[in-house]
Amino acid sequence: MRTIISLDDELHRRAKSYAAEHGTTLTALVEEALRARLAERRGKRRPPVQLPTFKGEGMQSGLSLDKMGTIYDRMDGLR
DSSP states (O other): OOOOOOOOHHHHHHHHHHHHHTTOOHHHHHHHHHHHHHHHHTTOOOOOOOOOOOOOOSSOTTOBTTBHHHHHHHHTTOO
């Protein structure tokens, strides 16, 4: 598959030089790096996050999760 990626100029120069020194192509180097990065994540799971819970009476009147602007305004003291 053919795709276009944008690289920092210095990173591109260093990667191209590294690939040439090791007798490979920039494409092969990028593929190798991506495979290695994706493989290191495989099998690693983050521990479950424990979220705090609070007792209360629910949402304040006039607030709606469908209209987040009302919540931000209330937080900023505008309403």
